[in-house]
Amino acid sequence: MKTNKQWRLAARPVGLFKDSDFKWQEEPIGDLGDGAVLVRVIYLSLDPTNKVWATTDSYLPAVPLGDVMRGGGIGVVEESRNASFAAGDIVQGMFGWQLYASVPGAGLTKLPKGAPLKAFMGVLGHIGLTAYFGLMDVGKPKEGETLVVSAAAGAVGSLVGQIGKIKGCRVVGLAGSDDKCLWIREELGFDAAINYHNENVSAALKRECPKGIDIYFDNVGGEILNTALALINLRARIPLCGMISQYTATGPVSGPANLSNLISRRAKIEGFLVSDYLPRAGEAIPHLLEWMQSGRLKFRLDVAEGLEQAPRAISRLFEGKNTGKLVVKVSEEPA
Amino acid sequence: MKTNKQWRLAARPVGLFKDSDFKWQEEPIGDLGDGAVLVRVIYLSLDPTNKVWATTDSYLPAVPLGDVMRGGGIGVVEESRNASFAAGDIVQGMFGWQLYASVPGAGLTKLPKGAPLKAFMGVLGHIGLTAYFGLMDVGKPKEGETLVVSAAAGAVGSLVGQIGKIKGCRVVGLAGSDDKCLWIREELGFDAAINYHNENVSAALKRECPKGIDIYFDNVGGEILNTALALINLRARIPLCGMISQYTATGPVSGPANLSNLISRRAKIEGFLVSDYLPRAGEAIPHLLEWMQSGRLKFRLDVAEGLEQAPRAISRLFEGKNTGKLVVKVSEEPA
Numbered sequence: 001m002k003t004n005k006q007w008r009l010a011a012r013p014v015g016l017f018k019d020s021d022f023k024w025q026e027e028p029i030g031d032l033g034d035g036a037v038l039v040r041v042i043y044l045s046l047d048p049t050n051k052v053w054a055t056t057d058s059y060l061p062a063v064p065l066g067d068v069m070r071g072g073g074i075g076v077v078e079e080s081r082n083a084s085f086a087a088g089d090i091v092q093g094m095f096g097w098q099l100y101a102s103v104p105g106a107g108l109t110k111l112p113k114g115a116p117l118k119a120f121m122g123v124l125g126h127i128g129l130t131a132y133f134g135l136m137d138v139g140k141p142k143e144g145e146t147l148v149v150s151a152a153a154g155a156v157g158s159l160v161g162q163i164g165k166i167k168g169c170r171v172v173g174l175a176g177s178d179d180k181c182l183w184i185r186e187e188l189g190f191d192a193a194i195n196y197h198n199e200n201v202s203a204a205l206k207r208e209c210p211k212g213i214d215i216y217f218d219n220v221g222g223e224i225l226n227t228a229l230a231l232i233n234l235r236a237r238i239p240l241c242g243m244i245s246q247y248t249a250t251g252p253v254s255g256p257a258n259l260s261n262l263i264s265r266r267a268k269i270e271g272f273l274v275s276d277y278l279p280r281a282g283e284a285i286p287h288l289l290e291w292m293q294s295g296r297l298k299f300r301l302d303v304a305e306g307l308e309q310a311p312r313a314i315s316r317l318f319e320g321k322n323t324g325k326l327v328v329k330v331s332e333e334p335a
Numbered sequence: 336m337k338t339n340k341q342w343r344l345a346a347r348p349v350g351l352f353k354d355s356d357f358k359w360q361e362e363p364i365g366d367l368g369d370g371a372v373l374v375r376v377i378y379l380s381l382d383p384t385n386k387v388w389a390t391t392d393s394y395l396p397a398v399p400l401g402d403v404m405r406g407g408g409i410g411v412v413e414e415s416r417n418a419s420f421a422a423g424d425i426v427q428g429m430f431g432w433q434l435y436a437s438v439p440g441a442g443l444t445k446l447p448k449g450a451p452l453k454a455f456m457g458v459l460g461h462i463g464l465t466a467y468f469g470l471m472d473v474g475k476p477k478e479g480e481t482l483v484v485s486a487a488a489g490a491v492g493s494l495v496g497q498i499g500k501i502k503g504c505r506v507v508g509l510a511g512s513d514d515k516c517l518w519i520r521e522e523l524g525f526d527a528a529i530n531y532h533n534e535n536v537s538a539a540l541k542r543e544c545p546k547g548i549d550i551y552f553d554n555v556g557g558e559i560l561n562t563a564l565a566l567i568n569l570r571a572r573i574p575l576c577g578m579i580s581q582y583t584a585t586g587p588v589s590g591p592a593n594l595s596n597l598i599s600r601r602a603k604i605e606g607f608l609v610s611d612y613l614p615r616a617g618e619a620i621p622h623l624l625e626w627m628q629s630g631r632l633k634f635r636l637d638v639a640e641g642l643e644q645a646p647r648a649i650s651r652l653f654e655g656k657n658t659g660k661l662v663v664k665v666s667e668e669p670a
Contacts, residue, residue: 052599059599221595243595255590260556260578262606264387264394269604271597 002029007097007310009063013054015250016318021054022069022097022311029100037085037108039075039093039101043121044307044328046071046314047155048219051247059273068096069310074111074120075101076334085110088334092120097310099330115289117333122299122325123159123292124285126274130241131159132284133277135167135217138239138270143168145214146233148205150224152190153180155299155325156241160217161190162297169215172208174201174224176320183323188298202227212236218269220245222253229258236267248318300324337364342432342645344398348389350585351653356389357404357432357646364435372420372443374410374428374436378456379642379663381406381649382490383554386582394608403431404645409446409455410436411669420445423669427455432645434665450624452668457634457660458494458627459620461609465576466494467619468612470502470552473574473605478503480549481568483540485559487525488515490634490660491576495552496525497632504550507543509536509559511655518658523633537562547571555580557588564593571602583653635659 003026010023032038052058053070063070077089082105085091093108095101111120122128134156141147147164151157152173161184164171172192173184181193192208194201201224205213212233218225221243232238246253262268277284291297302322304313307330316322338361345358367373387393388405398405412424417440420426428443430436446455457463469491476482482499486492487508496519499506507527508519516528527543529536536559540548547568553560556578567573581588597603612619626632637657639648642665651657 226590240594240597242598246595253592255561255592255594257588257590259560259575259590259604260581260606262575262604263577263608264606266606266608266611268606269594269597271595271599271601271603273598273601276601 002100003027004029005099005307006068007307009054009065009067009069011065012062013051015248017051017054017311017315019311024308029102032079032081032102035082035104036102037077037082037091037105038079039091039095039103039108040078041073041075041095041099041101041307041330042117042333043075044071044073044095044097044310044330045121045126046304046310046317046326046328048242048244048247048317050314051318055247059275068098070094071097072126073330074117074125090117090334092125097307099307115292118301119292119299121301121327122155123288123297127155127299127325128159128288129277129281129284130274131156131163132288133274133280134239134241134272135160135163135215136284137277138272139215139217139237141167141169141215144170146170146172146209146211147215147217148172148174148209148213148228149217149219150174150228151219151242151244152184152193153177153323154219157217157219158184158188158324159297159299162188163291164215164217165189165191166291166296170209170211172205174220180323183300196224202230205231215239217241218243222246226256226258229256229261232261232265232267234265234267236265238267238269240269240271244318302326304328306330337435338362339364340434340642341403342642344389344400344402344404346400347397348386350583352386352389352646352650354646359643364437367414367416367437370417370439371437372412372417372426372440373414374426374430374438374443375413376408376410376430376434376436376642376665377452377668378410379406379408379430379432379645379665380456380461381639381645381652381661381663383577383579383582383652385649386653390582394610403433405429406432407461408665409452409460410665415440425452425669427460432642434642450627453636454627454634456636456662457490458623458632462490462634462660463494463623464612464616464619465609466491466498467623468609468615469574469576469607470495470498470550471619472612473607474550474552474572476502476504476550479505481505481507481544481546482550482552483507483509483544483548483563484552484554485509485563486554486577486579487519487528488512488658489554490657492552492554493519493523493659494632494634497523498626499550499552500524500526501626501631505544505546507540509555515658518635531559537565540566550574552576553578557581561591561593564591564596567596567600567602569600569602571600573602573604575604575606579653637661639663641665 557580
C-alpha cells in the first residue's frame with residue numbers, strides 16, 4: 001500500500017504565510033473509487049491566488065481548515081478506474097498539495113506529447129493562458145502603444161511583456177531587483193525595466209513612457225496601480241490580473257486615489273480570471289507554442305525541490321523572491 | 336451699446352466654492368468679428384465638472400484665472416455675422432458665465448423648434464445624452480438586472496434610473512434626503528430609494544439588491560463606490576460618470592479598498608465623457624424625446640434666478656441641495 005504525503009491547511013494565514021499555517025500529514029492511500037484516477041503529482045503550481053484561497057471565500061470557496069491545501073499541477077496516472085485514462089498518461093488538474101491525488105476523471109486534462117512537461121507549468125499552462133487572454137482580450141494591444149507590466153519578472157508578467165513585444169508595443173516592466181530587471185530587459189527583450197525598490201516609480205514611468213501608458217497590466221495593485229493611473233492615455237485599458245501587494249495586508253487597504261482619471265481619460269479597469277478562458281484555450285495554444293518554439297517567448301521556472309518545501313516556497317512569492325514561475329517539484333518526471 | 340455682465344474666475348477653489356472665487360464684471364460689448372454670433376444667454380448649466388474646470392487641467396485645460404468662468408447653456412441669437420445663424424435662432428453652446436457671448440459659429444448647435452426650451456437643459460441636452468450613453472453604452476443593461484444609481488435625484492442620476500426602468504431593470508437609487516428619496520420612488524418610479532445620510536448604505540443595498548448589483552452607475556465615487564464594489568455580481572459594469580464626493584476634497588482622497596473584487600467578479604469600472612458621444616446624439620434623441628413625450632422620462636430643473644446667483648447656486652450642488660438639473664436663468668425666453 002502506498003503512503004501519501006500531504007500539506008493540510010491548519011490555520012487561516014494572517015499577513016505572510018507561516019509554516020504553522022500548514023500541517024504535514026502522511027497516510028495510506030485508500031481504494032480507488034469507480035471512475036477515479038490515481039495521480040502521482042510531479043509539479044505543483046504555487047500562485048499568488050493561493051493566499052486568497054487559504055484566507056477567504058472569493059471566486060472559489062476558501063479551503064476548509066484541515067483539508068489538503070488546494071493547488072493545480074501536473075502528474076502521471078499510476079492507476080485508473082476511468083476508461084478515458086490509462087497508467088502512464090500525463091495529466092493536468094487540481095491535485096492539491098500532496099504526492100498522490102485520487103481524482104474523478106472529469107477534472108483532468110490529458111497533456112499532449114512533444115513539448116517538455118515544464119512548459120505546461122509555464123507558457124502552455126494556465127500561466128500562459130492568463131498572460132495571453134488578459135493581454136489580448138482585456139488589454140487589446142495595438143502596434144505602437146505603450147504597455148506597462150507590474151511583477152514583470154513573475155510568471156504572468158514575464159510572458160505578458162514578451163507577447164506585448166510580439167504585438168509591436170513599447171514594453172516597460174516593473175520588478176523588485178536589479179537582477180530581475182536585467183533578466184527582463186536583456187533576455188526577454190523588454191524596452192525598459194524599472195526597479196521599484198530603488199527608483200521613484202512615477203518619475204521612472206514618466207521617463208520610460210514618453211507617450212503615456214496605453215495598457216497597464218496589473219499584477220500588484222496598491223501604490224503602483226495608483227501611480228500608473230496618473231499616467232494613462234485616452235482610452236487606456238487596465239487588465240486587473242492580481243493584486244499581490246494587497247494579499248498579505250492585515251488591515252484595511254487603501255484603493256487608488258487617482259481613480260477619477262478613468263473619467264477624464266475615458267479608460268477602464270477590468271478584472272479577469274483565466275478559468276473563464278479555458279474553453280477558448282485552443283485559440284491561444286498554437287500561438288504560444290509557435291512563439292515558444294521560435295524562441296520569441298521565453299519562460300523560466302523557479303523550482304523548489306520536494307513537497308516538504310511548499311510552505312517555505314510560497315512565502316517567497318509574497319517576499320518577491322521568485323523569478324519566473326514558481327513550482328514545487330513533488331516527484332520525478334517519467335523517463 | 337450693450338453692457339455685458341460676467342462672472343470671472345478670481346481664484347482656484349479649495350474645497351467648496353466660495354463667493355470670493357469669482358469676480359463680477361460689467362463691460363461694454365465690442366464689435367462682432369467676421370463669422371461670429373452674438374448670443375444672449377437664457378439658461379446657464381451648472382454641473383459638478385465645473386469644479387474640475389476651475390481647479391485643474393483635466394480633459395479640458397483649467398479655466399485661466401481672470402477669464403470668464405466656463406459654462407454651457409442655451410441662448411438666443413441677437414446679432415449674426417455668420418450666414419448659418421440669424422437673429423432669433425435658439426442655440427446651444429459654451430457661452431460661459433455671462434449675459435452675452437460673442438462666439439464663432441463653429442461651436443454652436445441650432446435647437447429644433449417644438450420642444451420646450453427647458454428640455455434642452457435636461458432630457459434633450461448633454462444631461463440626457465450622458466444618462467443615455469453612460470447607461471446604454473457602458474452599463475449595457477439587460478432585463479431583470481439590478482441597477483444602482485448614486486446621486487439619484489441629481490440631473491443625470493434621475494434620468495439614468497428611469498431609463499433603467501424602461502429597460503426592465505430593478506432600479507435602486509441613493510440620495511441624500513427623504514424628500515429626494517420620495518421623489519425618485521413615487522414620481523420617477525424607482526423600485527427603492529436609500530437615504531445615505533440616514534441609513535447604513537451597505538445594509539440597505541443588501542436589502543434592496545437581493546440578487547446583487549449588476550450595474551452601479553456612479554456619480555459620486557468615494558465610500559459609496561467602495562460599498563457597491565463589495566456587492567457586485569459576476570461581470571458587473573460600473574460606468575464612472577462623476578466623483579462629486581471627491582471634487583471638494585482638500586487633501587489626498589482614498590480610493591476604493593474593494594477594488595480587487597473586480598477580479599473575482601470579472602467586473603469593470605469604465606470612465607466616460609458625454610463629449611465623445613455628441614456625434615452619436617442622433618441615436619439617443621428620438622428615444623429620449625419619445626420617452627419624455629409619453630411621460631415615461633420625467634425631469635426637473637432646479638432654477639436659480641439671475642446670473643448674480645451663479646456662485647451661490649453652484650455651491651448647492653456640492654452641498655447636495657439641488658434636486659434635478661441645476662441651472663441659472665440668465666435672461667428671459669423669447670415670447
